[in-house]
Amino acid sequence: MLQTSFFKVPWPDFFSDLLAGLWTTLQYTLVGFIGAVVVGMLAALMRRSRIVPFRFIAAVYTEFFKNIPLLVIVFVIYFGLATSGLKLDAFASGTIALVLFYGAYLSEIFRAAMNGVDRGQTEGAQALGMKGTAIFFHIIAPQAIRLALPGMNAYLVDLLKGTSILVTIAAGELMAKGQVIAAKTFAPLEVYIVIALIYFALCYPVSQLLLWIERKVHRGDPLFPGRKRRLRKIRRELADTYNVTTAVLRRVP
Numbered sequence: 604m605l606q607t608s609f610f611k612v613p614w615p616d617f618f619s620d621l622l623a624g625l626w627t628t629l630q631y632t633l634v635g636f637i638g639a640v641v642v643g644m645l646a647a648l649m650r651r652s653r654i655v656p657f658r659f660i661a662a663v664y665t666e667f668f669k670n671i672p673l674l675v676i677v678f679v680i681y682f683g684l685a686t687s688g689l690k691l692d693a694f695a696s697g698t699i700a701l702v703l704f705y706g707a708y709l710s711e712i713f714r715a716a717m718n719g720v721d722r723g724q725t726e727g728a729q730a731l732g733m734k735g736t737a738i739f740f741h742i743i744a745p746q747a748i749r750l751a752l753p754g755m756n757a758y759l760v761d762l763l764k765g766t767s768i769l770v771t772i773a774a775g776e777l778m779a780k781g782q783v784i785a786a787k788t789f790a791p792l793e794v795y796i797v798i799a800l801i802y803f804a805l806c807y808p809v810s811q812l813l814l815w816i817e818r819k820v821h822r823g824d825p826l827f828p829g830r831k832r833r834l835r836k837i838r839r840e841l842a843d844t845y846n847v848t849t850a851v852l853r854r855v856p
Contacts, residue, residue: 643709
């Protein structure tokens with residue numbers, strides 16, 4: 604029975620469809636994650652604000668979207684808003700749903716990361732005369748990003764897999780293409796196993812790359828060539844200064 608279910612699909616005929624679905628999936632992932640990071644960071648800053656209405660709005664947003672299934676959000680935006688006269692296409696609806704859903708989770712990750720930075724560093728910066736914006740960008744943000752990386756990486760991969768839910772609105776992503784191919788070939792077992800393998804081949808390298816970046820950041824290694832060159836230059840200058848100082852001290856009687 605299993606043998607008759609496999610190797611029935613002429614995959615070369617559907618290669619362009621799979622490629623188009625994969626490209627659409629990557630578009631949803633990229634736009635959705637960037638939007639979720641922006642919304643999550645904004646919500647986290649509002650939760651830390653001294654202005655009570657800002658904290659209230661951010662808390663309501665976070666708790667509301669954390670406790671609603673993503674599928675419901677997709678249906679409300681795509682089908683629900685259409686009945687009110689606001690018709691959005693599949694890409695806009697899917698992207699907005701991903702941003703709202705994952706932005707709520709990322710806001711908690713960012714807020715926990717910012718709270719994890721020792722408050723004494725902020726107080727020390729204030730004592731040196733630094734302003735609030737400078738303290739955030741030069742002291743809090745770099746350390747908070749390092750603390751938030753594990754959670755951000757996990758949710759990026761989860762968002763990539765979560766795009767498959769958009770098959771319910773015919774969003775044209777990978778899962779939707781697989782559904783069309785299964786309907787045409789009457790071989791759902793083979794089709795969906797291949798789709799699963801494509802998701803694995805996509806998600807596993809991404810997760811390993813993000814893990815590698817996370818380890819380098821935690822070790823303090825530079826990620827970009829420019830920063831690496833600057834660090835080498837600084838080390839050479841420090842070494843030269845040390846050698847000159849040592850030589851001078853040796854001459855002192």
